[in-house]
Amino acid sequence: MVDVTFKVLRQSGGDTPTWQSYRLSVQSSTTILDSLNRIKWEQDGTLAFRKNCRNTICGSCSMRINGRSALACKENVGQELNRFSDQAAPEITIEPLGNLPVIRDLVVDMKPFWKNLKAVDPYISTAARAVPEREFLQTPEARQKLDQTGNCIMCGACYSECNSVAVNPDFVGPHALAKAYRMVADNRDDATVSRLSQYNSDAGVWGCTRCNQCNQVCPMEVAPLDQISRIKQGILAREDESSSRAIRHRKQLVALVKQGGWIDERKFGFNVVADRLRDVSGLASLVPLGLRMLRKGKLPLAFEPSDGTTEVRSLIDAVQAFEAKSMQSTDSDS
Known part of the structure; x- marks a missing residue:
């Protein structure tokens, strides 16, 4: 048995939150929820x-434990104390999920979470389901593509830790996009093109900052960031650079690194923001920055390719070939 202080952040509605401490004598194997x-x-x-x-299935008891979002029924006292083994006195802090309004104590209002999930239309299209003669059967291989995202229990841990949600109120969140990829990968759905168009925005996949927090805290190993990246691959394979600045940013970054081993910053800004003179307002926005860089001697007048350009190019070619093969496999199953 070990004596542990549990510091719980308590509040009601819009009241100022306060810490309240509780002392318990517990076993190391005792879960935070049992505590x-x-x-x-x-x-x-x-x-x-x-x-x-109480068995890591429903996701109800998600909260922030020692500064990170987790399931209280999954984490135990011993694990948490080992994370801070240098503490003078055993202590565990517990807070409500982040990025969501607090109703009371550790209970948060999940309405924004569910609203953003609904925004990505996480359902098989009705037209695709209209098969009157027989049920729509999937091969084991096609069904296996849905297993990882199907493990999501909607606990909200990824949403709580998402830096993009914290600064961009329009971003739908990693949970929604992980479910969105499940629809993209499902060969029973016939709305892939329209879905990818819908997710091709700052509220969709381009709002993600790739901080990897969602992958770090997901208790079910859904890896939302990986699913967001797969949606991006689908968009990039179907859209040209004229469709959006986000598309140009990604494609020009890869093209310039492939060309010279690293980014030629002069071309990058011109090609992405100004869209090679097609975006007049974008070009105008570059002028003040360019003048400041010139004045401070930070605008490169020449570009020296990297010594490892050949190796970098071969690596990019290999990755692009792999992605193309993966996309062909997905399309053939759809």
């Missing part, structure tokens, strides 16, 4: 938190 249950049953019946299955 919260004991606090509520033995010390403070007013403490509010969500729970249900």
Whole structure:
């Protein structure tokens, strides 16, 4: 048994949050959820938190434990104390999920979370389901492509830690885009082209900053960032550079690195922001920056290719060939 102080961030609605400490004698194997249950049953019946299955299935007990989002029924005291083994006295902090309004204590309002999920239309299209003669059967290989994203339990951990959600209120979030990829990869769906067009925006995949926080905290190894990257691959394979600045940014970055081993910054800004003189407002926005760089001697007047350009080019070719093969496989299953 070990004596542990549980510091819980408590608040009600818009009130100022305050920390409240509870002392428990627990075993190392005791889960955080069982510890919260004991606090509520033995010390403070007013403490509010969500729970249900207690078996990492429902996602109800997601909260921030020692600064990261996790399932309280999955994490135990020993694991948490080992993360901070240098503590003078054993202590575990518990807070509500981030990026969501707090209703009370550890209970958050999930409406924005569900609203953003609904925005990506995470359902097989009705037209694709209209097969009156027989049910729509999938091969084991086609079904296997849905396994990883199908493991999502909608716990909200990825949404809580998402830096893009924190700064861009229009971004739908990693949970929604992981579900969106499930529709893109599902060969029963016939709306792939329109879906990719829908997700091709700053509210969609281009709003992701690739911080990898969602992958780090996902308790079910759904890897939302990986699914977002796969949607991007589908968009890039179908869209040309004129469709958006985000598309140009990605394609020009790869093209210039492939060309010279690293980015020629002069061409990058001109090709992406100014769209090679086709975007007049973009070109105008570059002028003040260019003048400041010239004045400070930071505008490169020449470009020296990297000594490893040949190796870099071969690596990019190999990755692009692999991505093209993966896309062909997805298209053939659709």
